[in-house]
Amino acid sequence: MMRIDYLLIGYREFTVDIEDIAKAAEIFLKCGISIKFIGNSFYADEKKSKIIENALLGKVKFQKSELLGFGGFILKNRKRFGVFFAIIFTVFIIGLSSDKVWDIRIEGCESGEENKIISDLEECGFKVGSSWSKINMSHVEVDFLSKSEEVSWININRRGTVAYITVIAKSSYSEPDENVGYANVISEYDAIIEEITVMRGIAMVKAGDTVKKGDLLISGVIPEELGGGFCYAEGIIRGRISDSIEVSVPDFKEEKISGKKKLSLMSVKILGFSVNIFKSYRNSEEKCDIIEEKKTFSLFGRDIPFVVNKKYNVRYVPERIELTKEEMTEMALNQTAETVTDKLKDSNLIRISTSGKFVGSSYVMTTDMVYSCNIGKNISFNVHKS
């Protein structure tokens, strides 16, 4: 398939003798020129054609065509202004019309409810004739759900100029009881119980008890003397936890020294269909970062359905940088602060102490802390009736 940029900008067809294919390919390999042979012919844009001509001149016999594609067409008809005006006008009309919603199709509801859904969507600003680029789909969906009494979920998908709407109707059943089923409350940490409030179930520990991770705190099994049976145990149990964090920082860090950015892939998305234009291979043993770029276009303030995607390879070489003692200490402090903040987000800090020392070529920072938090966790269980 011809590259779309060649078709648009213009290209030339080169033909060599079948016996000379190997020789021509060898020349391109040595000059670093990317060429794809189709039989004994290949194609290149105007700029690349000049490079190819210089490379092959005097070494391989070849024939070169006139400029082909849209670029060639423009060159041939450059004085026929009417033709260009008609082409530009046609593209403009097609672009504008593809921005409109031409049809709405609804799935997931009874046939009689479709009209109601369409009229509700119209109140939210979405109907046949609406402009895709001016509609915020998320707002329409949220707006619709807040107004509709029959629909519990809606999703609007665009395929070309047709809107496919999927809905799920609300079912007429009552909200399920959250406490259906049985559960115990167990400890998530090794801790000392500070406070226990039981809302449902039987307390198995009291304030001051020491518990280990997994110990039963509130039981969902009701003893016979209290009526028997099972329940979904619930309660708030605060425990005091002792924890220790150790952070080790080496005496060096690796930084990337980036090289030049090089295009590795280029593709175009037109009306939702993606077309690959250019792809180059790299040496897979080299280290590189990949940068992805997306470019959209607009005409008279409207977005046109034409997106250019590019990927670049940026080669890098890792360099090892030695750290001073002050830098090592600062890095250890930052890492410790991050870990401590994460652990204490739903807790109350009681006591914290930090110490650090140089061990070999690393700096080790140790933080001991005592804090209190909720330690209970619900664990469901099933009862098999015999």
Add this chain to the structure above:
Amino acid sequence: MHRTKEKKETPDKHPQTLQSGFHIEADKILSKTSVSVNNVLSIVDFKEDTAILKMRKGKIKISGEELSISVYENKIVEILGKVRNIEFL
């Protein structure tokens, strides 16, 4: 910040790292096969049913039917067509 450049040494290689002598990848594209060969030094011969490529560690012969050749940067050569056999010469 104090920077010191270390003397460049041969980087540690994982025992399973590919050697840079040759590297071949094959892909199925519809009814045809694409064989990409890295680090090609030269194209010894190419016909519709045979391609012979030279690499640092030796030559490779790809035979089949309706073969076509593509050349890329970084010394990569791709042979596309009904590939029947790949031989190391």
